[in-house]
Amino acid sequence: MMDTPLSPHKKRKVSKFLAHEMLYDYLMNRLDPERKTAVELELKDDEENQKTLSNMKKALGYVERINRVEIDQELLAEMNESSSYISSMLKKTQFEKWPSSVKWSIEALVVLLGVIVFLVVVPWDQALKMTLFPKDKEVILAEINRDPSVGKNINLAQVEKTEVPQFQDDEKKAEPGAAPKAEPVAVALIEKDKKIQTPAKKEIIPEVAEDSEKASSDDPEKKALSTGFLYRGQLDVTNVEMNSPKITEKIIELGGRKAGEVDIGWKKSDTTYYYHFTFPEAKYEELVEFLSEYATTELTKEKHPRIMPDGIIRLIITVDEKKQ
């Protein structure tokens, strides 16, 4: 076996592995004469590498045989047509050959148009409201009940008790699965309903103007529409467990109906009962008189963003056991 000068230090034989790895270059005739000789020498004794070389030759011959695939000119032309409209347009207009200044101007214009469209399309007022004013701090100007009976002096006791609560209780959070709150209605609806709520509205204006310290004198009607009221009070009653049902009964009898999600006279704790209800304004004095039989009644009238329909007021009263 002949040694081959593959190393500067001493001559050595090409291993089977090296010969195997050099087969492709040998086949392509890319080896220098010395290596070629070495590989050939190795191949003489190695049947495995001989077979591999034979396979590679067969593979090359096979590739030559099958590499006779032709492609229709029409198909090539179709492929040459760009699949996307933009690139096709760029190709047709030879955009890449245009002067740089023109290209940059057009690109800047396209970007500018994109920005303008974005600014116009996005509802910024709603987006700002969502980010700057979270829903829990939202001021609701009015909730309009489209029931034609609103504003008239009706007996609210006749209304079914199963109605959806329109107000959130102070004392209790909404239970899962509870009916949704009434959605606030836009101010535009108030304007629309102004026409319906005619004489009663004029009666309320002076009262609102008196209570509202900051109300401007130039447009009291507008101010009155934008502010509602809530009557709030706390009663200390002896033997509250016995008396609470009587109070509840009287309130319902006079036309009160629950305003929040809990029933009128909800037992908040062993010694506390909670009343959140709407009530006919005309019977307010009668109610106060009734309550005075049990305890000294002082209801404070507080400003509230929600406006009630004319003739209806909203009250939140807490009745506690009187401490001895």
Add this chain to the structure above:
Amino acid sequence: MDELAVRDIALFFFFCLLDEEKAYDFSSRAVDEFYELKRKHPTEKVQILVVRATYKIWKKLKSKIQRGRPQITKQMGWTWPHDINFGPWMEYQKNAIHDEFIVSIWALFLKYSDDEIANGLEMTPGTIRYRLGHALKKLGTYV
């Protein structure tokens, strides 16, 4: 010159996919990519750009390739003599290592040099020769 590049792209995907419909789809995208590359590198050799464009599209869409299910019916525009037997190539396509397989198409069918392929793939020519050698050895076992 560009017509030859389009032809090479179409041939590459034909042998790569053995599915005329998909080959047409992939080729169209690769042609777009080729023109885009040409716009960016106008002085680059066409062969290198073809390697880059085809490799990019192949890499992007290779998950859609179903190896071992050839769909060649001569209905789309690729034609070949009736005596051609694609059997060994189909078998090789089914079992080959991806990298070796695509290198073999560029080198054996499109006749691109090792340097062109290496430049297109940003690899050394030695790596390409190694892959090509292995590809030939494997293909030879099916022939």
